[in-house]
Amino acid sequence: xxxxxxxxxxxxxxxxxxxxxxxxxxxxxxxxxxxxxxxxxxxxxxxxxxxxxxxxxxxxxxxxxxxxxxxxxxxxxxxxxxxxxxxxxxxxxxxxxxxxxxxxxxxxxxxxxxxxxxxxxxxxxxxxxxxxxxxxxxxxxxxxxxxxxxxxxxxxxxxxxxxxxxxxxxxxxxxxxxxxxxxxxxxxxxxxxxxxxxxxxxxxxxxxxxxxxxxxxxxxxxxxxxxxxxxxxxxxxxxxxxxxxxxxxxxxxxxx
Amino acid sequence: xxxxxxxxxxxxxxxxxxxxxxxxxxxxxxxxxxxxxxxxxxxxxxxxxxxxxxxxxxxxxxxxxxxxxxxxxxxxxxxxxxxxxxxxxxxxxxxxxxxxxxxxxxxxxxxxxxxxxxxxxxxxxxxxxxxxxxxxxxxxxxxxxxxxxxxxxxxxxxxxxxxxxxxxxxxxxxxxxxxxxxxxxxxxxxxxxxxxxxxxxxxxxxxxxxxxxxxxxxxxxxxxxxxxxxxxxxxxxxxxxxxxxxxxxxxxxx
Amino acid sequence: xxxxxxxxxxxxxxxxxxxxxxxxxxxxxxxxxxxxxxxxxxxxxxxxxxxxxxxxxxxxxxxxxxxxxxxxxxxxxxxxxxxxxxxxxxxxxxxxxxxxxxxxxxxxxxxxxxxxxxxxxxxxxxxxxxxxxxxxxxxxxxxxxxxxxxxxxxxxxxxxxxxxxxxxxxxxxxxxxxxxxxxxxxxxxxxxxxxxxxxxxxxxxxxxxxxxxxxxxxxxxxxxxxxxxxxxxxxxxxxxxxxxxxxxxxxx
Ligand SMILES: Nc1ncnc2c1ncn2[C@@H]1O[C@H](COP(=O)(O)OP(=O)(O)OP(=O)(O)O)[C@@H](O)[C@H]1O
Ligand SMILES: [Mg+2]
Numbered sequence: 001x002x003x004x005x006x007x008x009x010x011x012x013x014x015x016x017x018x019x020x021x022x023x024x025x026x027x028x029x030x031x032x033x034x035x036x037x038x039x040x041x042x043x044x045x046x047x048x049x050x051x052x053x054x055x056x057x058x059x060x061x062x063x064x065x066x067x068x069x070x071x072x073x074x075x076x077x078x079x080x081x082x083x084x085x086x087x088x089x090x091x092x093x094x095x096x097x098x099x100x101x102x103x104x105x106x107x108x109x110x111x112x113x114x115x116x117x118x119x120x121x122x123x124x125x126x127x128x129x130x131x132x133x134x135x136x137x138x139x140x141x142x143x144x145x146x147x148x149x150x151x152x153x154x155x156x157x158x159x160x161x162x163x164x165x166x167x168x169x170x171x172x173x174x175x176x177x178x179x180x181x182x183x184x185x186x187x188x189x190x191x192x193x194x195x196x197x198x199x200x201x202x203x204x205x206x207x208x209x210x211x212x213x214x215x216x217x218x219x220x221x222x223x224x225x226x227x228x229x230x231x232x233x234x235x236x237x238x239x240x241x242x243x244x245x246x247x248x249x250x251x252x253x254x255x256x
Numbered sequence: 257x258x259x260x261x262x263x264x265x266x267x268x269x270x271x272x273x274x275x276x277x278x279x280x281x282x283x284x285x286x287x288x289x290x291x292x293x294x295x296x297x298x299x300x301x302x303x304x305x306x307x308x309x310x311x312x313x314x315x316x317x318x319x320x321x322x323x324x325x326x327x328x329x330x331x332x333x334x335x336x337x338x339x340x341x342x343x344x345x346x347x348x349x350x351x352x353x354x355x356x357x358x359x360x361x362x363x364x365x366x367x368x369x370x371x372x373x374x375x376x377x378x379x380x381x382x383x384x385x386x387x388x389x390x391x392x393x394x395x396x397x398x399x400x401x402x403x404x405x406x407x408x409x410x411x412x413x414x415x416x417x418x419x420x421x422x423x424x425x426x427x428x429x430x431x432x433x434x435x436x437x438x439x440x441x442x443x444x445x446x447x448x449x450x451x452x453x454x455x456x457x458x459x460x461x462x463x464x465x466x467x468x469x470x471x472x473x474x475x476x477x478x479x480x481x482x483x484x485x486x487x488x489x490x491x492x493x494x495x496x497x498x499x500x501x502x503x504x505x506x507x508x509x510x
Numbered sequence: 511x512x513x514x515x516x517x518x519x520x521x522x523x524x525x526x527x528x529x530x531x532x533x534x535x536x537x538x539x540x541x542x543x544x545x546x547x548x549x550x551x552x553x554x555x556x557x558x559x560x561x562x563x564x565x566x567x568x569x570x571x572x573x574x575x576x577x578x579x580x581x582x583x584x585x586x587x588x589x590x591x592x593x594x595x596x597x598x599x600x601x602x603x604x605x606x607x608x609x610x611x612x613x614x615x616x617x618x619x620x621x622x623x624x625x626x627x628x629x630x631x632x633x634x635x636x637x638x639x640x641x642x643x644x645x646x647x648x649x650x651x652x653x654x655x656x657x658x659x660x661x662x663x664x665x666x667x668x669x670x671x672x673x674x675x676x677x678x679x680x681x682x683x684x685x686x687x688x689x690x691x692x693x694x695x696x697x698x699x700x701x702x703x704x705x706x707x708x709x710x711x712x713x714x715x716x717x718x719x720x721x722x723x724x725x726x727x728x729x730x731x732x733x734x735x736x737x738x739x740x741x742x743x744x745x746x747x748x749x750x751x752x753x754x755x756x757x758x759x760x761x762x
Contacts, residue, residue, distance in 0.1 A: 054661050078664030089659050093677060093751075103663040106673070154663070264598035271655040289621060357741075359696040362733050365703070365718040365726050370542045452612065453704060460613070464704075467616020475616055483609045490608035 005157060005190050006032035006055065013050055024050040026215035028064070032192060032207075034157075037184055039193045039201040042211030043251060048194045051216065052162050055192065056081055071159060078103065082151035086163040090135040090146055097122060097131040100149045114153075121149040124183060139235075141172040148183070158190045166196065173197075174232070177204055181230060202243045205228055205255035210250050219250050291473045300477040315457040319375065319447045323382030324440060325508045329441065332432060335394025349395065356388040360446065364453055378450045378458075385446030386439035393435025397428035430501030437493035444486055541723055542591045546697045549731070556725060560713060564732050567698060567709040570626045571736065574633030574694045583683060586645025591675060596650050603646065607639045615701050624706055629698045630704060637694035639727030644686025648679035688744050692737050699733040 011186045024047040032038050040048050045170045053059040055066055057073045058082050066073040068080055097118055098105075104114035123126050125145040126246040135143055144164055151159050165173045177200055184191055195201050202224055224243060226234055234240055273293050279285050280292035305311040338348055363382065371377040403423055409419050451460025459478060466475035526546050533545030534539065540548065553560070607626040614635065618628040652675060660674045702711025710729045717725035 022519060053658070058658050058662055076664055078661050081657060081662070083662040085655055085659060089653065091656075091674065105647070106660075106663055106665045106669055168669050261597040261601065264594075265602045268598070268602065281555060357692070357738065358734065361696055361700050362703075362730055364700075365714055366542065366730070368718065369721070369723060369726070381706065422648050441608055441610070444644050445612060445665075448610050463613050465614055467620055468705075470620055472617070472620055475620070479617065482613050486608050486610060487605050491605065 003034060004031040005034045005036075005069055006192065007067040008055070009065045009067075011054060011066070012062045013047065013054065013059070013149040014062045023215040025054075025061070026217045028216065028218055029220060030189060030209060030218055035188050035190055035195065037181075037191045037205045037208060038207045038209060039195055039205040039208045040211060041195060041198060041201045041247060041251070042216060043213045044196070046211050046213050047216030048211060050160055051211075052160050052192070052194060052246045056083055056160055060129075064189070067171075067180070070182070078107075078154055078156070080156050080158060082154060082156040082159045084144075084147045084151040084159065084161040084164045090143060090150070092135050095132050095134055096127060096138065096142075096146045099135070099146055100153050103150065103154050118149070118153060121153055122146070124152075125179070139172075140168050141176055143180070144168065144176060152183075152187065152189070156189070158192065161191065161193045163194050163196065165200070173200070178232075180204065185229070198244050198247050199235060201247070202226070202240060203235060208243075208247060210247055220247075222247065262469050289472060291419060291476065292453040295473055296476045296480060299473050300481060303474075303477060303481075309462070312457055312462050313459055316447060316451065319378045319451075319458065320382060320444055321369045323379045323443050323447065324386060326379070326434035327386040327439060327443065328436060330383075331390035331435070332394050334387075335391040335435075336398060336431075338391070339395040339398025352388060352391055352395075356392060360384050361449055364450060367450075368454060373454045373456075378455070382443045382447040386443035387476045388436040389442055390432075390439040393431050393438070394428070397435075400431060401427045427498070430497060433497045433500055434491065437490065438496060440493065441486065441490060448482070527563045541721055544723040544727040546585065546624070549727050552722070552724035556713075556728075560710065560725075560728060560732065563710045563713050564736075566626065566756045567702065567711070567733075568736065570629045570698050570709065571633065571695055571740075573626075573629045574698060575639065575691060575740075577630070577634035578637030578641055578694055580692055581634070582641025583645050584639075586642035586674065586683070586686070587649050587679065589642075590646040590649025590679070591604060594665070596646060599649070600643075600646055603639060603643050607643065611636050611697075612700070615704060619683075619705055626708075629706065629709070632701045633694040633698040636697040637690035640693065641683075641686045641690035644689070645679065645683045648682025648686070649675060651682070652678050677751070678685075680749070684744060684748045684751065688741065688748075691740050691744065695733065695737045695740060699736075 008031070009029050013023070015022045015024055023238045028051060040051065042048055043116075052058065054061045055068075055073070057066075057076045060248050068077060071077075088142040090096075091102065094102065095117070100118040100121055101114045104117065109117075118129065119128065122131055125148055127145055127149070128144060130138060130142060135146070138146065147164065148159075148161075151161075165176050168176060181204060193201075193204060205224055208220075208224060209218055210222060211217065212219050222243070226237075226239060276290070277293040280287050280290050338344055338352075360381075367377055367381050371380055405423050405427070406419060409423055414422065447458075448460040448463075451458035452464040455461045459482060463475060463478040463482070466472075466478060530546045533540065533543055533548075544552075585599075589595045611632070615632050617626070618631045622631060624627050656674055656678060657670050660670045665673070699709070699711040699714075702709040703715045706710075706712045710732050714726055714729035714733075717723075717729070
């Protein structure tokens with residue numbers, strides 16, 4: 001049995017701004033195995049992003065613990081965890097290459113080394129010819145690929161992705177999903193992926209975590225029994241439809 | 257959140273005033289250079305019941321109001337025409353922006369050479385300070401009218417008058433009010449500067465002569481009064497701005 | 511010489527000619543409108559004096575700029591990156607911005623005298639507010655995820671500040687510098703006009719009382735020239751550091 005690379009125990013998060021406190025997460029526990037592709041789906045405002053930020057060590061939980069790779073998370077662990085957000089959050093005054101290099105630049109990695117590493121990653125996401133372009137010269141899909149390359153550049157074992165394809169049109173989105181699977185199969189990272197799209201969740205992942213409306217609880221941990229490599233036609237299969245229906249039912253009943 | 261911010265601001269202002277009182281009372285600074293806050297308030301209280309002072313205040317008030325009452329409609333109609341008739345706008349707008357970027361204050365000596373020293377010169381100087389900001393904001397307001405709304409209203413059979421009052425007006429108002437507020441502030445600056453530079457009446461003149469005569473207590477009282485008055489005016493206009501602009505923040509926020 | 515340059519120079523020459531023509535026609539009294547030749551005469555008569563005064567004025571402006579820029583950016587960025595402080599300081603600063611600062615000038619004169627110090631103080635004060643306000647809102651408007659991503663990459667607080675937040679806010683900061691700096695220049699010259707013993711503003715006022723309109727125009731031109739030069743410099747700065755912002759906007 002593969003070991004748990006992420007282990008979450010009894011996470012609760014209450015935001016307490018100046019007025020009424022907001023409970024975003026309620027006793028969330030789950031584990032993720034090494035090399036797994038896990039997605040998290042759930043209604044808007046349910047606390048998904050909050051969970052991801054806690055996993056990354058960027059937000060403190062109110063109670064509960066997160067263990068990554070046998071160590072408790074108490075702050076950012078950039079050498080273990082890479083992050084990719086929606087809208088890419090690339091630095092607009094840096095080229096694609098410089099953006100991918102940026103995390104290494106922060107740690108004073110010598111120029112030659114980081115350039116080589118960044119170029120290799122740009123090549124992996126298929127953007128070797130766009131290294132000198134600025135973010136505003138790239139399409140939405142390309143920007144998101146740069147962000148993925150940036151998330152991978154420190155060679156983390158885990159990549160956390162918060163709706164990375166949320167702002168893309170459906171065709172680009174499907175293509176990016178396939179691309180991501182290819183990268184995942186090549187690198188064998190553990191991926192924790194947030195999405196609103198049930199189709200995307202099932203198509204991509206080994207396991208789907210279904211979250212309730214706020215305060216977020218894990219309603220179900222649902223393994224996806226579709227063979228790999230995934231192919232586009234599988235979306236029409238019966239197993240796919242059944243999985244979709246099940247998640248939909250969980251979410252809507254959870255709301256009612 | 258807003259309440260704590262307001263409390264913080266009041267606290268800050270209170271602390272500054274208390275600090276002012278303290279350093280002067282305890283003679284950490286020369287009280288002839290910075291008389292205590294309480295002394296300044298006392299003399300301000302005397303002024304506010306002094307007919308001569310009130311007459312000077314009135315002179316300034318009338319100048320400011322006259323300039324504003326002339327500048328506002330003039331500037332709004334200019335801005336509306338420039339914004340509506342796009343082909344004029346293309347030609348004139350860059351010119352207005354250049355004029356706006358050129359500081360008017362520096363031309364004060366020429367205004368005096370042209371109009372002499374007096375009411376007319378102050379009012380005209382105030383008008384030129386207010387005019388251009390209002391024009392620029394009105395043009396922006398016309399440009400901000402959502403075209404699809406106008407088309408939709410037409411398709412519902414709205415008359416031109418209805419389109420002006422129901423769509424143009426509410427859509428334009430927030431930016432126009434911003435322009436009016438800035439115009440008012442610039443106008444006040446213009447009139448006060450003109451009074452300080454050369455004049456026989458007005459609060460600007462008083463402030464300047466108190467400075468020359470080294471009457472710091474009176475000078476501070478004047479500064480305090482003008483500051484409080486302009487801040488209050490600005491806040492009132494900001495409230496108005498927020499009121500007519502509520503729909504904007506509601507759709508743009510979040 | 512490029513075409514646009516030729517057009518510009520031609521336009522300028524035409525404007526000068528028209529100006530001279532209008533003055534010669536005598537529709538407008540020469541007391542109000544000095545002709546180019548009157549300005550030239552002023553240069554011939556007192557060019558050296560004006561140049562010396564211009565140096566004084568420029569030095570005052572330079573010191574005021576140094577003060578206002580550093581204090582304005584420092585206070586603005588600091589208040590912007592601390593949410594609590596920003597929520598308090600923002601509205602306070604913009605309320606204070608409504609005060610016609612010019613009324614403080616007599617106080618400055620009483621405190622530090624009629625010399626350059628009072629002009630520097632006033633110039634710096636009038637530049638401070640727009641610079642601080644723009645820096646503050648520039649930092650506050652940033653998407654908080656930029657800082658989060660950087661921290662997730664292992665950036666230190668200093669790195670987040672200097673490598674992410676400051677560059678992101680730079681276009682907003684520079685547009686504050688533009689407004690603030692032109693206020694500084696005008697503030698210095700106008701206060702020289704009001705009460706002083708030197709500088710271009712002093713000469714403007716002096717010659718106004720003598721009805722030497724050509725001299726008055728010359729002084730005003732020098733002040734505008736200073737404003738133009740600084741504006742040019744800032745445009746370069748904007749182009750260098752804010753290019754991506756402009757490109758992004760033209761794309762959208
Ligand atoms: N920094 C914060 N301070 C206060 N409340 C917050 C903060 N961040 C999030 N919240 C609140 O916590 C709840 C969960 O937010 P979160 O962003 O985690 O939801 P989400 O599931 O990611 O939503 P979406 O699908 O729309 O991205 C929301 O009600 C939100 O308003
Ligand atoms: Mg989210």
